Amino acid sequence: MMDNTSTSQLLAIGSGIILSVVSYILIDYFGPIIENKIKPTKEILYSEANGKVLEIGSGNGSTFKYLKFENISTLISIEPNPFMFNELEKQSLKYIRVEAKEKKEKEGLNDNENDIDNDEMKNKINGNGDFKDDINSNRIKILSKTIEMAISDKDIDYLSFDTVICNLVLCSIKDEREILHDIIRLLKPGGKFLFIEHIASDKNHWRIFQHLINPFWSLIGDNCKLTKKTDKLIKSIKGWEKVSISKINTPLPLNFIQGKAIKEL
Numbered sequence: 001m002m003d004n005t006s007t008s009q010l011l012a013i014g015s016g017i018i019l020s021v022v023s024y025i026l027i028d029y030f031g032p033i034i035e036n037k038i039k040p041t042k043e044i045l046y047s048e049a050n051g052k053v054l055e056i057g058s059g060n061g062s063t064f065k066y067l068k069f070e071n072i073s074t075l076i077s078i079e080p081n082p083f084m085f086n087e088l089e090k091q092s093l094k095y096i097r098v099e100a101k102e103k104k105e106k107e108g109l110n111d112n113e114n115d116i117d118n119d120e121m122k123n124k125i126n127g128n129g130d131f132k133d134d135i136n137s138n139r140i141k142i143l144s145k146t147i148e149m150a151i152s153d154k155d156i157d158y159l160s161f162d163t164v165i166c167n168l169v170l171c172s173i174k175d176e177r178e179i180l181h182d183i184i185r186l187l188k189p190g191g192k193f194l195f196i197e198h199i200a201s202d203k204n205h206w207r208i209f210q211h212l213i214n215p216f217w218s219l220i221g222d223n224c225k226l227t228k229k230t231d232k233l234i235k236s237i238k239g240w241e242k243v244s245i246s247k248i249n250t251p252l253p254l255n256f257i258q259g260k261a262i263k264e265l
Contacts, residue, residue: 037249045066046067046165049165050162050163052076052160053072053163054163057078057166060084061087075140076143077092078143079142079143080144092140143156160186160188162191168196168197168224184263188263192260195234195258197256199228199257231245241264244259244260
């Protein structure tokens with residue numbers, strides 16, 4: 001008969017094996033396939049962002065390349081995960097640099113003489129220069145806190161944003177209903193909420209599979225849940241003039257949606 005220690009060790013080994021398998025299936029195998037499927041949707045959807053923009057849960061800044069910065073006056077990027085901050089900062093600096101380069105070209109300045117070289121850029125990213133201050137004084141501002149903290153600290157104001165973006169974020173938020181209410185409060189009348197999320201499958205056998213692997217997926221996916229019905233929740237929130245949601249054709253077991261919700265005038 002096994003003692004409690006041996007049983008615990010076996011359970012730990014078994015859980016580790018299951019986590020590894022789930023991680024391989026959903027991240028290593030399906031991840032690149034899904035990203036290639038979603039990329040065209042991101043290019044179209046997020047190019048609609050304009051005016052003063054808030055992105056909730058920016059992660060490593062992966063959506064920045066889909067934005068048309070010529071249509072954006074200010075981008076406020078909220079990311080509470082400290083492990084994402086350095087890469088997010090690098091992405092911000094990249095677009096500040098591109099903007100500065102385009103401005104110089106319009107002014108007829110010599111790019112070789114006036115643009116920031118790679119070594120200088122690297123130094124500033126590593127904290128040896130003053131670009132960190134430039135991020136928060138230019139059109140991109142990074143807030144390393146939750147949206148609740150940003151509202152409480154008055155970093156962001158209600159009725160001040162033309163566009164709010166959520167890219168695979170609501171799946172990891174415990175109280176997404178409250179976040180959606182905050183989004184409506186933050187948007188100006190007629191402002192738009194752009195989002196891509198994954199939801200529970202509408203097919204019974206895949207939904208059962210999602211429920212089975214959900215505890216393990218949450219551990220490796222920063223509390224991400226596979227079983228949420230975010231599409232129905234968004235539609236149920238009062239304050240929208242119009243909500244458009246459509247499915248993205250991606251491999252199962254993940255079901256992805258993309259959508260746009262317009263706030264009432």
